[in-house]
Amino acid sequence: MSEYSIQVENIGKRYRIGVESNDSPTLRDALTNLGRLPKKLLRGELRLPKEYIWALRDISFNVKKGQVLGIIGGNGAGKSTLLKLLSRVTEPTEGFAKVTGRVGALLEVGTGFHPELSGRENIYLNGAVLGMKRKEIITKFDEIVDFSGVGKFIDTPVKRYSSGMYLRLAFSVAAHLEPDILVVDEVLAVGDAEFQRKCLGKMNEVAQQGRTVLFVSHDMSAILRLTEEAIVLEKGKVTFRDITSKAVDHYMASGYSQSGERIWRPDEVPATAAPFKPLALRILNEQGIVNNNMRSSEPINVEFEYELSEALQGLRLGIYLLTSRGEFVFTSFDTDSQQNYEKFGMRNEGKYMSRCQIPADLLNEGQFILGVNASSYRVKRYFHDDHTLSFSVDGSGAPGKQWAESRLGPIRPDLNWQIKEF
Amino acid sequence: MTDKSDLPLIIEEPAETILLKPSKGWISLNLKDLWRFRELAFFLTWRDIKVRYKQTILGAAWAIIQPLLQMVVFTFLFNRIGQISTGDVPEELFSFAALLPWNLFQKALQDASRSLVSNRSMITKVYFPRMLVPFSTVLSGIVDFAIGFVILMLMMAYFGFPLTTAIWSVPLFLTMALITALGVGLWLSAINLHYRDVGYFLPFLTQLWMFITPIAYPLSEVTETLLGGSTQYLYLFYLNPMVAVVEGFRSTLLGTPFPGWDVIGIGVGMSIFILISGLFYFRRMERTFADMV
Known part of the structure; x- marks a missing residue:
């Protein structure tokens, strides 16, 4: 028997997109089309003309039995x-x-749930839809109800459930499916923190039981926690495969602006941002050159240009700094200082630039991501993007670089150590 | 690996390797998968039965009210105004006995044709043989039929029609009606995913089909009135399997003239032909279902 659960060879998937142009503009054409209909139906041909898009192309990879593989990639x-x-x-x-073993797919929580049926009935129905045998559902029934926590509402139609209860019940059924291969899509994107924690715990359990798991998520920390290895998909191709931490780094660093500058075209700005309009965000090194390779030993200048089409009260411009794993390092606003806060309580319409400096000897080496935010406290968040551009920090010359080891944590500040002998 | 005793419920089927590849041309029916998912068919049927009369005041009483009202209208239109004779059988009983299998057929056909579209959320999210969807909708109509059948028995008792041993053939005629409905339903449900025109075509189709089925009139009426006694084109009429179903059903229960083995034979042949062509067409289109809805 093969050591692989999944072997994928040059797989590709093509979808038809777009709308049919020129669809029966005249009655005569319509009738001609009608005449061709039987032939088309028999051949399974759809309306011409067709436009295709390859959602996936030339994908090849293997998954070993018992392996937990993450799949990351943008929308x-x-x-x-x-x-x-x-x-x-x-x-x-x-x-x-080639897929060996029973596949359990969690592409959506609650597939096949019927609102008119009770929780109890939906457990049976949903279980059957997911591929569970009736006997299996009967034996696990109590466990499923317990895990879901819906308890006494089990005989109430699920249309009367709160969305939280609905989700918990649905996930609970799915979590008790015991496939050889578990395929999990972004199911964790829904639900509250408590629910997400529970889901992750359950999935961890599945992984520990030696089953093969394929896990897709936008939540990098979940991917990092649950998977050992990950593949990165970009534009329908596998572009990277490595241990998860490296794959996540690769993914987080790619796809964002590589030049150290992000310029927004007018059509990229959502209408909800008005009257605020971002123009450009850039990072510059000590010499004032726009670059995405920074040195830890030099300060990093950040410039944010934007335009206001009308005067705004209490506007504050901020930057976020994140690690490549998506953890926040800091958040800072241009009106943090008392002086600016008083002076720029009101900003008239016009073009502005807010700039700041990330001091030298602060950041550790690695990849970082810069995001921006424009908001009025407790009034409105005009614009927000926490993945605007990425840059790398080179550690040479940083404190402690005499030792080649890498240091833990996103920052390695110069703490001005004093050593005294007494 | 975990101790097996922790996982008593894994069905110990030997791990089977499935090859996923593009399918080409006409493909096999994959009966093995259908069998493996038989429990899902049961659950889907059960769901359809359960939710059928939810949120109605009259509930399952509709299964009685509907054919009874139809019976009144039919008797009035065809037998009182249209002056069509139903022989020795009371007019009400005559049309009610035909409406039961017809309604079973019509409901099955309509539900099956819409089944894929109405279950699209499932089709795009999880694998199972898609054929189960129209299949289980067809089966769910049997409950309504059973309720109506009880009423028919009561009516027969009232009018003094004894049950004969010929009742054994009732399930056969029902099966024939369901096979026909499933066959047409398989075609239409698959087409419906691509072309929602089916939704507009369907009421028209069932209405037309009802008129060419001898529900309120006996088959003999067609020969005499319509074709002037000539039997030349009669076989065209027999191509409709519902002729055999309705006439056979009525003849078995009420002792109306037996339609003849040629009618039954043609009907059975046609229904099987419709089913098999539907099965293969459905299987052929199945690969695109998840991409289309």
């Missing part, structure tokens, strides 16, 4: 399509995959 990278292919929801257009 539209093909993650969900890949999961759909592997869980047999849809067929590949080319290539093939």
